[in-house]
Amino acid sequence: MNLNFLTETFGRFIHAHGMGHHFRRFSILDTVFGASADKELPSALSDHLQQASAAAPDVLLRTLESRHDGLTDIESGIRQQQYGLNVIDQQKALPWWQHFWSCYRNPFNLLLTVLAIVSYVTDDMKATIVISAMVALSTVLRYVQEARSNHAAEKLKAMVSNTATVMRHDLAEEAAADARKYFDVQLHPHGARRVEIPMKLLVPGDVVALSAGDMIPADVRILTARDLFVSQSAMTGESLPVEKFPEDQGPPSANPLELDNLCFMGTSVVSGTATAVVLATGARTYFGTLAERVTATDRGPTAFQAGVNKVSWVLIRFMMVMTPAVFLINGLTKGDWLEAFLFSLSIAVGLTPEMLPVIVTSTLAKGAVVLSRQKVIVKRLDAIQNFGAMDVLCTDKTGTLTQDKIFLARHTDAFGKESEKVLQYACLNSYYQTGLKNLLDVAVLENMNNRALDAVTGRYQKIDEIPFDFNRRRMSVIVEEKDDGHLLICKGAVEEILAVCSEVAVIDGTEKLMPDLLTQLKTVTGQLNGEGLRVVAVAAKHLPPDKVTYSVSDESDMVLMGYIAFLDPPKESTAPAILALKENGIEVKILTGDNALVTAKICREVGLPVTGMKLGAEIETMDDAELAQVAQQTTVFAKLSPIHKERIVRVLHQQGHVVGFMGDGINDAAALRAADIGISVDTAVDIAKEAADIILLEKSLMILQEGVIEGRKTFANMLKYIKMTASSNFGNVFSVLIASAFLPFLPMLPVQLLVQNLFYDISQIAIPFDHVDQEFLQKPQHWDPSDLGRFMVFFGPVSSLFDVLTFALLWFVFAANTTEVQAFFQSGWFVEGLLSQTLIVHLIRTRKIPFIESRAAWPMLLTTASVMLAGILLPLSPLGSYFKFVSLPLAYFPWLAAMLLAYMVLTQLMKNWYARRFTWQ
Template sequence: MNIFNQLFGLFLKSRHTSNLFRRRVILESLPKEEGRAGAVPDPLSRQLLQQARDDLSSVLAQLNTSKEGLTDDEADAIRANIGPNEVEHEKPIPGWLHLWLSYKNPFNLLLTVLAVVSYFTEDIKAAIVIGSMVVLSTLIRFVQERRSNQAAQALKELVSNKASVIRCALSDDDDAARPLESSPAGPKEIPIKQLVPGDIVLLSAGDMIPADCRVMSAKDLFVSQSAMTGESLPVEKFPDANGSAGSALEMANLVFMGTNVVSGAATVVVLATGNNTYFGALATRVTASTRETTAFQAGVNKVSWLLIRFALVMVPIVFMINGFTKGDWPEAFLFALSVAVGLTPEMLPMIVTSTLAKGAVLLSRKKVIVKRLDAIQNFGAMNVLCTDKTGTLTQDKIALARHTDVFGHESEEVLEFAYLNSFYQTGLKNLLDRAVLEHFEVAKELQLSKNYKKIDEIPFDFQRRRMSVVVSERDDHHELICKGALEEIVAACTRVRDGEQTVALDAAMLERVYRVTRDLNEEGLRVVAVAMKEIPPSQVAYSVADESDLTLIGYIAFLDPPKESTAPALKALAENGVTVKVLTGDNELVTAEVCRQVGLAVQGIVLGPQIDLMDDSTLAEAVERHTIFAKLSPLNKERIVRSLRGNGHVVGFMGDGINDAPALRAADIGISVDSAVDIAKEAADIILLERSLMVLEEGVIEGRKTFSNMLKYIRMTASSNFGNVFSVLIASVFLPFLPMLPLQLLVQNLLYDISQIAIPFDNVDATMVARPLKWNPDDIRRFMIFFGPISSIFDITTFLVMWYVFKANAAEHQMLFQSGWFVVGLLTQTLIVHMIRTPRIPFIESRAAGPLMAMTLLIMALGVFLPMGPLASYFKLQALPLHYFAWLAAILLSYAMLTTLMKRHYIRRFGWQ
């Protein structure tokens, strides 16, 4: 695909990639009180309340559905009538609006005002040149974005979120009554945008709520509604309505689009989709859906407004000086306006967006999908990467290595109990469950369908770190089977299985348990404890309170070997200035062993319970000294990330689980994988299609290249514009005529802007990407003041040469003077990008990429051609004497040499980023 078909694909992707990401961002932009019932239209609020209070059978009848769900044909018919499950804010914008948004920035608006003023003051040529600048900037952005829309939509599908839906299959008799003759076809994964009212959806921990739904059945279902209500704690949901609730959000049996499941499981029926949801009603009231301004955005704005404020001060001074000294006030006014145009970095939005979009396209080829373009800059600035162990350092192919009794002896009984637990749970099945379920022979041995029947389950959550299922064995008794983290399981046990006997779990036995599991951990095995108890068959409902007085029967131990690519990837990250810290909920001994195997230096271990006891200052010291943080809760991970950021680091966090979502949001750059749970992908800024640190290292380098190219333009624009003002100011004071006509100044600025279009395609020195690149607006200001006046030195030299050598010292010779400065000004401006694009010697130690070299040569050739060719009279220029070009070569060479010397001095004093 043509690069221009892709160039802004990722820019659009940052606006359209993840519907759920957009939903959360919109919700976060609302005042929390708008998340109340009064924030949505009364009919919608009343309808939701009514559907929450009606009998479930009545609601299903209203939706023309049943507990078996809709058929595919019925769902297609409903979708054709009401549209996809997308809120209006997320639909692709129409062409006219896109064109307006491409045009609408402060610089284009300023240029338009100047063009109008020029037209009404009968300076038609100036109006044409300024109008060309506006049209060029707008069309480049508009055309590239529109042509890339198709590519962006394809990328969007790579990180699409799906819902688990029950659809029913009709009998062969087409005329049969649907509720009687239909049968469930089983759950199927479909894109969220295909959901329709009446669909039956299965929810589990980590899922985003895909629409407004009524809870049909639930087990320990806790939902985070903080984005809509501002309440930080999850809310438990039940099938029954809360009759006293006065707001739809307070109804215990309603769940809403844009919220997420923290723990538990549920079956829900979709009540409303798209714009008809509670979220959709809120979204239509929001005019902006961007996140809080990032450091990068703030820095770019700071530089832009610095130049604009500088223009607001200097332009009136230039106007007054030329008006008084030349006596032609209209001409002085137009000249001052032209200076304002020259000071305006009108190409900045296009250059920044182009550079970021090109970087995102290149990252997509490396299997890195960028959801938010500004994240690329943070990618390059990242100097600390916090990552989980499983699947990142390790192969993510967990195998069940051992199943032992309490004393470490092989035990088939323990495997059988573990299999029952994994088989019957309906919540979030992780890699450990899948490894257990690969032992198909156990299912055959147990004869599950004949001997066992599921009664209930107690879903996993990250506070208990365990989960239980209750099964009936031959209708004789119930068995509660619990598996989870060792400490949490032991805390719920009072006895241990010893052969056919059970003995008390006293202090001596507890020490023996820990000794056996420690030995397994030191082998690099992850240990999960298994416990159970028998319960009379009279009990039918179970809760967390029943996880007590258990008998510990043994352990299942898993092996997740390190990836072969992990060690070289960690080495590469270290060489590029990125420190890796491991944040895991796993055992510290297993984590330490894996880190040693992959060559990650273990500089101390901190456990979650220890972090809970630390205040912020103590934690700030601990995160600097240690590399492994184990047995962490989601809150622990978030605190560590925030503490690292508070210490001045740019922190990346890589995670894929529901427990990682708070840390993903807290990090400067959240990184997840396409196989992650919905809430993790929604919270991330970047999605990896391949779960590898090596891919991440490549992404870091590409982020730094992108940042370096942006920095070139910003530095060049700031310093060049700053120097030009001094030159104009000095010339205005001493010359009896304008140093350059407004039209000439505008043409020079237009050609100069065109020469910068190739900057996003430039090469970047290896030394520039070896260390993290952090945005520093103060460095830009210092750079501008340091290098800006250098061009003024050679502008003044040009004035003197034209005045004394070529005798262009009277009004009748002003065309010669202006032609001479026009060429020098354009060539020095074009040359400066090569001087500051690298800390090395340009053209010798570091050469620009082909597109930038070609564009530079083209613009320089045009700059010489205009006064020497047939168009000279149109622009009020004249041919220059041949010996002028000897002076031109000397000025350009001296300019390059002095800039190089000053650059070395600058690097020694301030460094070069």
């Protein structure tokens, strides 16, 4: 068993089943299947699975106190209380105190705590109190915001929960109890019903119905199966689906994953149908047992997280260099090494971006809540950044460009003439098939009224079926009319049906399918496709009544009966949505399994320019390098298999694009996983929803476009804080170095510098709620941490220039140039430094002229105005003397106003030059 795949897939599975915000991905390979024997799968679980595999179905059901038609509602409820929810234990919410600890435990808070302890040891109680207040502010804000976002996330996840189809026994409870009391048998009365319930409500003994696209909801034993193929790649690494049977077909195996009649939570059905009985749920499953036995390790960082980490380390390294420099310069120039040490600690605090975790969490959480109001559910918060960065959207045609309301437009013979017989055959096929559920079958059945449908189906009895799969692209049912032999009816894609036909139905019988006739038939289907109709071929074959089960090999030497053609009109909203996506820098590519002619016509109708078209057969002959070149230049890819879709997404990603893929079928799962941002819909099959990062509650490109805009707003607001913090911190330390080298006293006392940092932190709390300029939303935004250092170097010295001018003003104009009047100097620089720092919030938040061309949101205006007012009043208040401030004369404030105005003008000029030279992110 190749267990390398377990690590990644366990994380995907956790996301799909609604794990809490604090869950960390497990490294199953490293921590479970190590060298030591005690790390192996528990023998009790292995024995349990082996026994369930070996037992006869009736015996197993009796052991589980179940029956072929499942449990009753009351039995299920009783077992629910006994076994609990079908979820992995680790997804339970953390206790409040563990959550609070996790909010505190980040590198910045730990660093500040160390600095607070040092301040306490050196008897600097004021610094200790202020630093502690900063830590408390950061921790409490993050705790409150995460608690709110977790609560909102649970509501959102409940909107897209996966379901399972269970059999419900309808025998009255009293009769069932009496039967079990007096008879050692299980009764199977008629009237069992199928019910869709959330997967988390499954219990051992439930009998579930499985079909293509379903997730295996628990560990199950197969009871019945028809061509059932299950993808176990997540568990075993096998690239091809594995066929499953009611009985184990292979030699005895100690590895439960190799048993042919067992399926496991986390795998998925590729094709076929089955019924199965639930053996274990939640933590008792194979997956759940692994989860209980592993030690949690930090999840590998995403590209977004890596970018945030890189920024953090840039600031931390900067602090580690500048803090000792400040300490040495002040110690050497002033001779008071203890005071120099305390001052350098304050500088270290000032360089610590302690609000970064709060801003990131708050902004992502707010973005997720806003998106939910726009019918976009975010399963993974980090995906919001990729949502905004997406520059290529790959999507299917059906339901995205079109209305997803398919109706049957034509039913013709092989030569294009209307045929009731073809419609009747199509109805029989759609009525009796139980495999892959799709809108085509619904459209066929809705075309006939109930009386006509009953008249057709009432004459026939189903014998067997050959389920659909994406390789054959067809499916068959076998029916019997009284004792008049068997009739195999097959419908599917035209090419695939023609491949198994040797004759074609004509008015007076059949005719051999010769090349010239084949050309004529393709002309007919081409004309239908040219009208925008999706064509499905129908074929039939009479067989003797001596077989009970049929297989794919029976689909041969068939007679082509004709075609059923469907119309799926384009949505009215598609054309403006495509235009809006284009205007916002997103290129739309169509990846579909449908016919090229139909797809091209729909694209023309919705205004999507088709610059190139490739078919799946052509992609088969290309290597990845060729495909990458073609994918860049091609708009429409038609007649694709699931592997083709995945390859196209992957090569586009390798070309540097941020690729979104939108799909809702089982054939889309691989591409959803390969995309930077997987997008599905609430009505999608389970495996598609499991693979997606974002779920749309409405399948619409317009909804998607609105979500992209919100993703860009979220990213923009996070970037604002990082740029503000980086440039402001660099400028402050640069100013401190200059002042320390030339002043006979400290430019600001340690506690004063800490209070200034605390005020500045408060002024940034409202950043997640700020407006974003329209220009920033018109193109994809990519995370570029390398730009941060350049931004610091250009904008930091601008603030330092005005700090130096303030030093000169205080030294020469107001004569604050001796140690006796140092409090005046320190008070003056405190006010100027705080006001310039707070103004930078408005200056950096936009490329435009602040307050005039771009105004911040009212929460941000309120917090920054309050902080600036508090900074001016603090030296004038009774509290000011506690921090050794003195009142500033009125004559100082006109100078201050002039300097702040000049600072804003110079910063605006620098912004314009920087944007032209390097672009503005």
